[in-house]
Amino acid sequence: xxxxxxxxxxxxxxxxxxxxxxxxxxxxxxxxxxxxxxxxxxxxxxxxxxxxxxxxxxxxxxxxxxxxxxxxxxxxxxxxxxxxxxxxxxxxxxxxxxxxxxxxxxxxxxxxxxxxxxxxxxxxxxxxxxxxxxxxxxxxxxxxxxxxxxxxxxxxxxxxxxxxxxxxxxxxxxxxxxxxxxxxxxxxxxxxxxxxxxxxxxxxxxxxxxxxxxxxxxxxxxxxxxxxxxxxxxxxxxxxxxxxxxxxxxxxxxxxxxxxxxxxxxxxxxxxxxxxxxxxxxxxxxxxxxxxxxxxxxxxxxxxxxxxxxxxxxxxxxxxxxxxxxxxxxxxxxxxxxxxxxxxxxxxxxxxxxxxxxxxxxxxxxxxxxxxxxxxxxxxxxxxxxxxxxxxxxxxxxxxxxxxxxxxxxxxxxxxxxxxxxxxxxxxxxxxxxxxxxxxxxxxxxxxxxxxxxxxxxxxxxxxxxxxxxxxxxxxxxxxxxxxxxxxxxxxxxxxxxxxxxxxxxxxxxxxxxxxxxxxxxxxxxxxxxxxxxxxxxxxxxxxxxxxxxxxxxxxxxxxxxxxxxxxxxxxxxxxx
Amino acid sequence: xxxxxxxxxxxxxxxxxxxxxxxxxxxxxxxxxxxxxxxxxxxxxxxxxxxxxxxxxxxxxxxxxxxxxxxxxxxxxxxxxxxxxxxxxxxxxxxxxxxxxxxxxxxxxxxxxxxxxxxxxxxxxxxxxxxxxxxxxxxxxxxxxxxxxxxxxxxxxxxx
Numbered sequence: 001x002x003x004x005x006x007x008x009x010x011x012x013x014x015x016x017x018x019x020x021x022x023x024x025x026x027x028x029x030x031x032x033x034x035x036x037x038x039x040x041x042x043x044x045x046x047x048x049x050x051x052x053x054x055x056x057x058x059x060x061x062x063x064x065x066x067x068x069x070x071x072x073x074x075x076x077x078x079x080x081x082x083x084x085x086x087x088x089x090x091x092x093x094x095x096x097x098x099x100x101x102x103x104x105x106x107x108x109x110x111x112x113x114x115x116x117x118x119x120x121x122x123x124x125x126x127x128x129x130x131x132x133x134x135x136x137x138x139x140x141x142x143x144x145x146x147x148x149x150x151x152x153x154x155x156x157x158x159x160x161x162x163x164x165x166x167x168x169x170x171x172x173x174x175x176x177x178x179x180x181x182x183x184x185x186x187x188x189x190x191x192x193x194x195x196x197x198x199x200x201x202x203x204x205x206x207x208x209x210x211x212x213x214x215x216x217x218x219x220x221x222x223x224x225x226x227x228x229x230x231x232x233x234x235x236x237x238x239x240x241x242x243x244x245x246x247x248x249x250x251x252x253x254x255x256x257x258x259x260x261x262x263x264x265x266x267x268x269x270x271x272x273x274x275x276x277x278x279x280x281x282x283x284x285x286x287x288x289x290x291x292x293x294x295x296x297x298x299x300x301x302x303x304x305x306x307x308x309x310x311x312x313x314x315x316x317x318x319x320x321x322x323x324x325x326x327x328x329x330x331x332x333x334x335x336x337x338x339x340x341x342x343x344x345x346x347x348x349x350x351x352x353x354x355x356x357x358x359x360x361x362x363x364x365x366x367x368x369x370x371x372x373x374x375x376x377x378x379x380x381x382x383x384x385x386x387x388x389x390x391x392x393x394x395x396x397x398x399x400x401x402x403x404x405x406x407x408x409x410x411x412x413x414x415x416x417x418x419x420x421x422x423x424x425x426x427x428x429x430x431x432x433x434x435x436x437x438x439x440x441x442x443x444x445x446x447x448x449x450x451x452x453x454x455x456x457x458x459x460x461x462x463x464x465x466x467x468x469x470x471x472x473x474x475x476x477x478x479x480x481x482x483x484x485x486x487x488x489x490x491x492x493x494x495x496x497x498x499x500x501x502x503x504x505x506x507x508x509x510x511x512x513x514x515x516x517x518x519x520x521x522x523x524x525x526x527x528x529x530x531x532x533x534x535x536x537x538x539x540x541x542x543x544x545x546x547x548x549x550x551x552x553x554x555x556x557x558x559x560x561x562x563x564x565x566x567x568x569x570x571x572x573x574x575x576x577x
Numbered sequence: 578x579x580x581x582x583x584x585x586x587x588x589x590x591x592x593x594x595x596x597x598x599x600x601x602x603x604x605x606x607x608x609x610x611x612x613x614x615x616x617x618x619x620x621x622x623x624x625x626x627x628x629x630x631x632x633x634x635x636x637x638x639x640x641x642x643x644x645x646x647x648x649x650x651x652x653x654x655x656x657x658x659x660x661x662x663x664x665x666x667x668x669x670x671x672x673x674x675x676x677x678x679x680x681x682x683x684x685x686x687x688x689x690x691x692x693x694x695x696x697x698x699x700x701x702x703x704x705x706x707x708x709x710x711x712x713x714x715x716x717x718x719x720x721x722x723x724x725x726x727x728x729x730x731x732x733x734x735x736x737x
Binding site for chain 2: 118119122123126127130147180181182183304305306308309310313
């Protein structure tokens with residue numbers, strides 16, 4: 001069958017089972033859009049900015065577990081997409097981004113809307129391709145999806161020149177299989193390593209499971225829960241891992257790291273055996289490496305061999321799909337051989353009784369923590385919550401206990417402000433029957449505001465919870481603690497009237513200024529099943545995120561709200577910022 | 578410690594920049610890098626000399642293996658291997674120094690590949706250490722131009 005390159009591309013995407021593409025047209029992709037226009041099985045979501053397209057595809061992928069797809073034009077279309085691609089890369093999200101490129105004869109001539117897309121994205125994709133020939137499109141698309149979704153997932157860019165989309169060629173259908181001699185993501189779990197790990201686990205008197213984003217992305221929630229229940233071990237989860245193990249289970253110690261719970265961090269510090277599951281010892285988790293887990297033997301389970309020993313030396317590494325490794329551990333582990341850890345639990349419960357998540361309410365102001373607790377109550381803990389980046393992100397992670405994976409969608413690794421709103425749109429398209437809340441702040445929301453327009457056009461009703469404190473709160477907090485309260489450029493003067501703004505985009509706007517109005521407003525908002533509601537909540541502008549490990553400190557040196565004066569950080573700590 | 582890392586990679590546009598980009602993005606150091614096609618035209622062989630402790634070299638190898646275009650990575654320094662580098666050096670000569678220089682070239686098994694009225698173009702091949710020594714043996718003020726290929730190498734046993 002003779003087809004042009006654009007038609008081949010669309011047929012390939014169809015054959016991959018793609019249902020939604022987030023994109024924005026332009027000169028270099030006009031042929032692709034022409035072919036997409038007559039395709040009835042793929043819905044195209046016309047965003048208002050290419051960064052929004054990639055974040056939406058990302059939110060879609062995180063919610064559904066499928067590969068997200070975005071389509072952008074050459075030049076500025078691609079450069080606008082880069083932040084989104086880097087966000088997905090850092091959090092290992094499966095995604096294929098197709099970008100247009102100028103015609104191949106003019107590549108390198110500084111043509112209109114030309115950038116070196118492959119060069120610009122090289123360090124923030126799992127792989128990328130430049131396709132200059134229609135004959136290569138089908139195989140490249142097959143490779144792109146294969147690479148993006150297997151092994152440690154990540155974004156793959158396909159840059160296609162305009163002439164390749166126009167040229168007609170014989171198309172023999174989408175390849176069924178693909179083989180690449182240089183990429184073999186299937187890994188057999190090494191039984192020897194399982195044995196070594198079990199030998200450590202059996203001797204552990206103070207064990208802890210430390211689980212990360214790999215447990216969510218690797219669909220290992222069930223196995224993780226079984227292992228945790230079988231062993232009776234305490235478990236702590238990273239920001240990216242929340243929900244893989246139910247937060248309301250009594251074995252869950254909550255999040256660890258910079259703004260984790262006291263019990264999580266103290267247990268990590270004192271532990272003699274850490275079972276690391278799909279986590280990568282990020283600096284927000286470890287704090288000062290010299291003080292990190294001084295007594296523990298560390299077992300590290302990961303699909304990516306390069307994460308082993310990258311930051312922290314480990315005693316046993318087990319390479320493989322997290323789910324496969326956990327299954328192997330569950331099968332090989334004789335729980336009768338485990339040490340009695342009653343005294344360890346007693347110690348942990350003592351730390352728990354410190355109640356590190358307690359916060360002081362104040363008459364006349366709404367505390368941001370109260371907002372998240374009310375959101376949890378109103379949605380019965382069943383919503384998908386996306387967030388932007390900053391204080392509100394931490395409060396959402398701390399005060400909304402996630403019991404299921406793929407319900408908490410945030411930019412953990414790159415920390416991309418502007419992620420939350422388009423991600424919520426993608427999440428809603430992936431799971432249309434579920435309530436989706438976007439927890440954001442007055443700073444973050446203004447980075448991707450324009451997507452309110454897309455959300456009206458494509459009918460993706462979400463509830464925007466704007467923690468409005470007038471500040472770039474996390475910046476303000478650090479300035480208060482570490483820069484002697486010199487609040488350099490962290491105050492947002494001249495905020496828009498968010499209620500009118502939402503209304504002008506065709507949505508509902510509600511402002512909440514008193515705590516008494518908070519819950520009724522949320523209830524009212526979530527009743528509006530078919531509408532996007534922007535709930536602008538004026539919260540305490542001086543509130544800080546606690547508990548906190550100041551940069552440069554160890555896990556056992558946490559600061560607790562209202563109990564500790566924040567000491568200024570030392571020089572090595574400032575370097576860690 | 579100095580390591581020689583041999584990388585077999587797909588002979589495709591952009592593969593070289595993926596490797597070079599990896600080194601700069603992750604702050605690994607490169608002393609030299611050579612690349613050319615092999616007997617299999619779809620494969621290139623890249624030889625990288627880098628300096629780092631064991632942890633860094635381990636990371637370099639793992640990060641290289643992670644690149645989709647990379648088929649195989651071997652730390653040659655971990656096995657018995659042969660390394661060679663080629664030097665081209667242009668120097669001033671005059672009747673007073675010529676005899677000395679001829680002797681040095683002999684001693685290092687070098688070759689004079691071009692002669693002009695007052696210059697020599699010399700070729701020396703061997704381990705980098707030997708090339709350094711040869712250069713050190715010359716009068717620095719007489720060296721006009723130096724071009725080195727960087728190290729290439731193979732391991733000695735049959736299966737690399």
